[in-house]
Every structure is written in C-alpha cells, then in structure tokens.
Amino acid sequence: MGDQVRRNMPLFPMGIVMQLTELSARQIRYYEENKLITPARSEGNRRLFSFNDVDRLLEIKSLLERGVNLAGIREVFEMRERGMQTLHPYYRKEPTEAELHNHLKKELYQAGRYGKASLIQGELSRFFN
Amino acid sequence: MGDQVRRNMPLFPMGIVMQLTELSARQIRYYEENKLITPARSEGNRRLFSFNDVDRLLEIKSLLERGVNLAGIREVFEMRERGMQTLHPYYRKEPTEAELHNHLKKELYQAGRYGKASLIQGELSRFFN
DNA sequence: AATAAATGTTAGGAATCCTTACATTTATTT
DNA sequence: AAATAAATGTAAGGATTCCTAACATTTATT
Numbered sequence: 001m002g003d004q005v006r007r008n009m010p011l012f013p014m015g016i017v018m019q020l021t022e023l024s025a026r027q028i029r030y031y032e033e034n035k036l037i038t039p040a041r042s043e044g045n046r047r048l049f050s051f052n053d054v055d056r057l058l059e060i061k062s063l064l065e066r067g068v069n070l071a072g073i074r075e076v077f078e079m080r081e082r083g084m085q086t087l088h089p090y091y092r093k094e095p096t097e098a099e100l101h102n103h104l105k106k107e108l109y110q111a112g113r114y115g116k117a118s119l120i121q122g123e124l125s126r127f128f129n
Numbered sequence: 130m131g132d133q134v135r136r137n138m139p140l141f142p143m144g145i146v147m148q149l150t151e152l153s154a155r156q157i158r159y160y161e162e163n164k165l166i167t168p169a170r171s172e173g174n175r176r177l178f179s180f181n182d183v184d185r186l187l188e189i190k191s192l193l194e195r196g197v198n199l200a201g202i203r204e205v206f207e208m209r210e211r212g213m214q215t216l217h218p219y220y221r222k223e224p225t226e227a228e229l230h231n232h233l234k235k236e237l238y239q240a241g242r243y244g245k246a247s248l249i250q251g252e253l254s255r256f257f258n
Numbered sequence: 259a260a261t262a263a264a265t266g267t268t269a270g271g272a273a274t275c276c277t278t279a280c281a282t283t284t285a286t287t288t
Numbered sequence: 289a290a291a292t293a294a295a296t297g298t299a300a301g302g303a304t305t306c307c308t309a310a311c312a313t314t315t316a317t318t
Binding site for chain 2: 012
Binding site: 142143144154158173174175176 | 274275276277
C-alpha cells in the first residue's frame with residue numbers, strides 16, 4: 001500500500017482533530033467551506049480526516065498566525081500543487097489574478113519572511129512517524 | 130514526543146477500527162472484556178483506540194485464525210510484556226498455571242508453527258508508516 | 259463608520275457508540 | 289449424544305458526538 005494512499009485514508013473524527021490541531025470545529029468547518037481542506041465523509045455524513053488533512057490544518061493555523069488570510073493560504077496551496085517554487089503564478093489566469101497576487105505579496109511581506117511554514121512538510125510528524 | 134507515546138495516543142473511533150481490522154464491534158468489545166486490549170475513553174465514554182490497540186487487534190485476529198483461543202492470546206501478550214522468548218513462563222505463578230501452559234502448548238502445536246504471528250510487530254504498518 | 263473576514267454560540271436533528279440482555283454457532287467435555 | 293463453554297450475532301434504549309443553519313461577536317481593512 002502506497003504511502004500516499006495511507007496518508008489520505010479517512011481516519012479521524014472531528015473531536016480528535018480538534019485536539020490534535022487545537023482548532024475549534026467552527027474553524028475547521030470554515031476552512032473546508034473555503035476549499036482549504038476536503039475531508040472525506042462517513043456514510044452518515046460525518047467528516048473523516050486523513051493525516052494529510054491534519055497536516056494541512058496545522059499549516060493553515062501556522063500561516064494564519066503569520067497574518068496570511070485564507071485567500072493567501074489557498075494561493076500557497078495551489079502554488080504547491082502546481083509544483084512551483086516561485087511566488088509569481090499569475091500568468092495564464094483570470095483578470096483578478098494581478099490583484100490577488102499583489103494582495104498576497106503584501107501580506108506575505110508584512111507577515112515576516114515567507115516560505116518557512118509552507119516548507120514544513122508534515123507538521124503532523126511531530127505527533128507520528 | 131516519543132514514538133511510544135505517539136503509538137498510544139487515543140485517536141480512532143470504533144467505526145474506523147472496525148474497517149481497519151475487519152472485526153465486528155461485538156468482537157472488539159469482547160476482546161476488551163477479556164483484557165486483551167484497553168482502549169482509552171472519551172469524556173462521554175466512547176472508546177478511542179490507539180495505533181497499538183489496532184495492532185493488537187490485528188494480531189488477535191491472526192492468532193484466532195490460527196486456532197489460538199483468547200486465553201492463549203492473553204498468555205502470548207503477557208509473555209511478550211515480560212520480555213521473554215521462551216514458550217514456558219510457568220514458574221512463579223498460580224496453581225492453574227501448569228494446566229494453562231499445557232493447554233496453550235497443545236493449541237499452539239495444532240495451530241501450526243507458532244511464533245510467526247506474534248513476531249510480526251506492527252501489523253498496522255501495512256497501512257501506515 | 260462601514261464593510262469584510264474570521265470565529266463564537268446556539269438550536270434542532272441525525273449518526274455513532276454505549277451497555278445490557280438474550281440468541282446462535284461452534285468446539286470441547288462428559 | 290447431551291451438556292457446557294467460548295465466541296459471535298442481534299436488538300433495544302439511551303447517551304454522546306457531529307451535522308447544518310442561523311445569528312452574534314470580534315478584528316481588521318477600507
């Protein structure tokens with residue numbers, strides 16, 4: 001069984017993830033609402049979080065504490081998914097992109113040096129190996 | 130945070146453990162009743178299983194399939210906790226010990242070569258690293 | 259001051275899990 | 289073969305956890 005598969009297995013209920021991340025249910029649901037995570041669901045519609053979900057939540061928390069807003073975090077995640085290292089992914093996109101980029105840059109600038117949190121792959125590894 | 134601590138963190142609810150082990154809730158509760166596992170409890174008295182709990186359940190299942198009964202499995206676990214490799218831990222114990230040992234030996238004998246399943250540390254590693 | 263972003267709080271309902279009790283199956287013993 | 293024991297199934301009633309939705313509050317930005 002691949003590592004990628006394992007890290008995406010739906011395992012944890014809301015209560016455990018709240019403890020693991022020290023986030024409120026409201027916060028976690030809000031981040032999902034904003035497409036920052038997409039936890040699986042049980043048959044009865046209960047959220048089931050994977051290791052990767054928890055990792056993401058920890059990173060969201062870290063970035064928020066650094067002053068990045070949800071739009072910025074979304075951008076950071078999309079950036080990574082495209083396998084980019086640059087901070088400028090604005091070519092070949094929608095009109096509002098320039099503004100978005102500007103906004104992000106400004107926030108990241110005043111949030112202190114960027115790149116540290118987003119480079120921490122696997123925050124959850126503090127809990128598990 | 131130590132590895133031992135992590136593997137003992139209460140994380141999984143009953144439903145997930147059922148899927149992970151392919152055991153029924155009845156079976157899992159019965160094994161707890163017989164002191165083969167001791168999952169933690171939530172504030173509201175719900176079982177919360179750790180990695181080690183799931184590992185144990187997988188081993189219980191394996192041993193049961195080999196014909197070992199619960200008493201035998203309990204013996205195997207106690208044996209390991211004492212850090213023994215021998216199959217003869219009957220000195221310095223209660224009167225019924227000799228019978229127990231005899232019983233176990235018989236079962237293990239007819240269950241095929243012993244030692245394989247109990248040596249598999251971390252069955253759950255098939256799912257996680 | 260007004261707006262927006264992020265989070266808190268509450269309510270009502272649904273899903274999951276709890277214990278307890280009794281039934282069933284399978285193996286062992288007499 | 290009948291009786292006993294071990295392991296599991298099943299069902300009921302109740303408690304816990306989680307769900308969505310709505311409205312309130314806090315904080316930052318405009």
